[in-house]
Amino acid sequence: MSDKLIIAGREFTNRLMVGTGxxxxxxxxxxxxxxxxxxxxxxxxxxMNLDEPGESLLEHIDLSRYTLLPNTAGAATAEExxxxxxxxxxxxxxxxxxxxxxxxPATLLPDVVGTLEAARILVKEGFTVLPYTTDDxxxxxxxxxxxxxTVMPLASYIGSGRGFSDPARISLIIERAGVPVVVDAxxxxxxxxxxxxxxxxxxVLINTAIARAENPPLMAEAMKLGVRAGRMAFKAGRxxxxxxxxASSPTGGIVK
Amino acid sequence: xxxxxNGQDKEVPTGTTLGGLMELLKVDPRRVVVEYNRxxxxxxxxxxxxxxxxxxxxxxxxxxxxxxx
Numbered sequence: 001m002s003d004k005l006i007i008a009g010r011e012f013t014n015r016l017m018v019g020t021g022x023x024x025x026x027x028x029x030x031x032x033x034x035x036x037x038x039x040x041x042x043x044x045x046x047x048m049n050l051d052e053p054g055e056s057l058l059e060h061i062d063l064s065r066y067t068l069l070p071n072t073a074g075a076a077t078a079e080e081x082x083x084x085x086x087x088x089x090x091x092x093x094x095x096x097x098x099x100x101x102x103x104x105p106a107t108l109l110p111d112v113v114g115t116l117e118a119a120r121i122l123v124k125e126g127f128t129v130l131p132y133t134t135d136d137x138x139x140x141x142x143x144x145x146x147x148x149x150t151v152m153p154l155a156s157y158i159g160s161g162r163g164f165s166d167p168a169r170i171s172l173i174i175e176r177a178g179v180p181v182v183v184d185a186x187x188x189x190x191x192x193x194x195x196x197x198x199x200x201x202x203x204v205l206i207n208t209a210i211a212r213a214e215n216p217p218l219m220a221e222a223m224k225l226g227v228r229a230g231r232m233a234f235k236a237g238r239x240x241x242x243x244x245x246x247a248s249s250p251t252g253g254i255v256k
Numbered sequence: 257x258x259x260x261x262n263g264q265d266k267e268v269p270t271g272t273t274l275g276g277l278m279e280l281l282k283v284d285p286r287r288v289v290v291e292y293n294r295x296x297x298x299x300x301x302x303x304x305x306x307x308x309x310x311x312x313x314x315x316x317x318x319x320x321x322x323x324x325x
Binding site for chain 2: 045208
């Protein structure tokens with residue numbers, strides 16, 4: 001059964017996107033990407049450390065296998081996000097950009113006004129823009145109108161592992177969206193990932209819940225299966241929730 | 257003369273070029289993206305820029321892709 005994820009005309013099979021941050025070692029990161037069977041992996045743009053150059057992340061990521069999705073993490077304003085996006089593209093590896101405009105370190109909630117502003121400009125410059133946003137269906141629609149290739153609403157705070165704070169709002173975004181909805185941020189366990197997919201999300205993006213698990217590659221595999229199970233359940237069509245019981249065995253022919 | 261690289265002051269000989277700076281810093285230009293006085297240099301066109309001469313007070317950012325979510 002063909003069930004492709006299509007983002008701006010590009011086809012993907014796996015609906016679990018994985019972040020490359022916060023792993024204890026590069027090796028654990030590599031094993032986790034493999035266990036997740038990730039196709040799209042996020043990266044960040046940072047100043048090179050001139051005193052201690054260290055290992056380059058790209059030596060550990062097989063570019064023939066993974067599609068890079070650079071982010072604009074660290075940007076507090078639209079202008080900073082645009083600069084980071086252009087720097088990321090100048091590396092010549094990807095014109096995808098995960099747009100994040102985050103002014104508040106305590107909540108890491110996105111500035112949706114700045115995000116929309118930056119999205120409009122980056123779309124004009126030919127980027128494929130995947131914006132991180134709140135679970136507000138109004139702003140999600142505006143991002144789509146601005147030409148975003150997906151919308152990426154949060155389930156809860158970045159890195160919090162709290163799961164969904166309000167799944168009904170994510171459902172509303174999914175119902176109304178004409179582009180893939182990727183649930184990003186706050187997922188903690190495979191049941192959260194499965195729930196996102198059961199709601200009809202097109203994909204999920206997970207970083208902390210894998211990277212900071214006691215066994216990251218094992219959690220990566222578990223997340224992969226959660227996403228797969230949730231997607232299958234969505235395609236299969238769930239039963240309606242009933243107020244009362246409905247017997248599974250025949251109600252007639254009961255031995256008296 | 258003094259130039260500012262990634263927020264740090266660096267003393268370099270007068271006449272140092274962009275390519276020369278990379279050698280001084282022991283940075284492989286294929287591993288970074290260079291922003292020169294806010295002008296982003298695409299990695300694919302780096303060779304066209306290596307002989308540009310730096311001036312006192314120039315600001316450069318050398319960035320790379322790192323792990324992130």
